[in-house]
Amino acid sequence: MTETFDVVVVGGGPSGAIAAEELARAGRHVALLDRAGRIKPCGGAIPPRLIRDFAIPEHLIVARINSARMIAPSEREVDMPIEGSGYVGMVDREHFDEFLRTRAAEAGAVRHTGTYERIERDSQGTAVVVYATRAGQEVRLRARIVIGADGAKSKVAKQEVPIAAKVPCVFAYHEIIESPPDQTGRFDAKRCDVFYQGKHSPDFYSWIFPHGAVTSIGTGSAQKGFSLRGSIAELRKSTGLEGQKLIRHEGAPIPMKPAKRWDNGKDVVLAGDAAGVVAPASGEGIYYAMVGGQFAAQAVEACLATGDARALGLARKRFMKEHGRVFWILGIMQYFWYSSEKRREKFVSICQDKDVQRLTWESYMNKKLTRRDPMAHVRIFFKDLAHLFGLARA
Template structure:
């Protein structure tokens, strides 16, 4: 008979590795199944709350971001410094993800390398995860529960959670380049965000420092969009056209949480597979790790009680904590990113001190700031003025 485990986690990114680590630390028998050599295109931003909540060690932080610079289609630049001694950590996903997988293995999760094929059912009805290891054979693992953390185009989700609706996707692409010391107009402690229809017609382009390298990327949901050409144009614009390219990566990014994350029996989704990437910003690492933790909690409840309704708790808890933020960010992206006219006004709005303060506080702590209602009212009317074109751009 095939070996039986409490949990098989499919996908070894931040969501899957976190779920595997949490469940292994609870004494569950866990297999973490991941494809070899896959690195997701990602700016690598990790807010302070993620560092605290998930015990991310200092050596994985390759840069500390103290400010952002927002660039409009006209070339207008708006600085957004972080107050006090706060910072956003930057990680290199190649090293970061592997460290997370290693931590899960250290907690007792068994690692397997291979391509997920399908979830079938044994004669007793138990889930069987079938995958193809590097030797090309077909391997099988019996599982009391399955966590699907295998990305935006999740094969686990497509097969096991048919209620999962089609989610809008942004095709993201970036190039990791080596940055020489003294490069003009480049600051290793600053993220640059370009809102420009020539670089992305409906999203944004970025330059995110990673120590001696930088992630230069862009994304769009438009068909026919050419991200490589856009990144080449951005590199020319910032003077890094001739910099050494370390690697190139591309992948879809979901822009909306799925309506359902579980099959009502023994499978639950997490991370990109569940659609939890923030609209407007495209931020995913914190939300992926949180989704992995919530999936682990739901699986633990299932294994402890046998009640499959516990799996729905992962999505319920996530949406209760962050659904409002996702709704607001989705509205922002729909309106402000649709033309260079609106992008120009959005960048001007980002120069407002109240907007900057509440933006950073909400981002760093991953919650809406409720302690300053007067500031929220001020921002509402300022935002309305920009939206109606009453504020001068």
């Protein structure tokens, strides 16, 4: 027999887990479908606002980062310390995602493990989510609403919201290695290193993010034929990490632009990477995925309460109202500053500016474009112009 749910959430990453938890707490009968064993390649950085807003417990924060180092094509290094007692939390996705799924189940969501196959329709036109178990058996879950939170190149989107499946992506790859002792060579357990070097990524960036006992070292590129594994091998060698034990490695596409539509106008809405909510330029996705899951849950609740499918459109509308301007600015930054080694060099130079550092961290930590100190924005504007027109030294 096919069990009927108010909502079936396809995908148990941060977005899907948060959506399932929110709806279960609202009293809805929710199924959370996840494919066991998959870990997304991710630097694992989360801002203080996420920790506060989503009640992330202390034990999941495996490291506290208090600075970032930007490395230019010329090997020039610019440090960006976080002022005061602020920090960026680091999490291991293997444990972080499972915590969120468990919390959703504790709230009342019913967990299902398997690989999503397709959505069918019964004789009344109701959605039926079909997934395959590890044994190859097909299971069907009837749903009044489906949330597609199954990542970039979403199979749910491909079937139900085709325009969203065409969002451009960067392919990311990282290796989780055993961390060396702190202060070994260039390694600092409290600092994230970001490499803006074409030899490691022709159109994005590479990173070394400490996670306590382990470290994520990764890169991304949309350029076909570029060897991501070769890039990481070279990066490990050049930073003295080549001898560190490899624990695991992962690769996956990461969307670089919010999709123009997130719902099918009937009974399906997208969330997280499936909706394209990874920040351009920075590649940050965990916070935006969780907020996207929250907005998707609110839209679904409104749809179920009123019976009006137009309510599903609220997910994208609310997200873009809150974060669309940031995505637009970061998109312009990536398009311009990542386009050549010369511009990358200038971008890293701009990062030396104390106004840039302070406003960048304030915006990142609080997930809002800071409006404090308007004269700092004016100063940055004119400094940017000087770099753009070659009037400032690199």
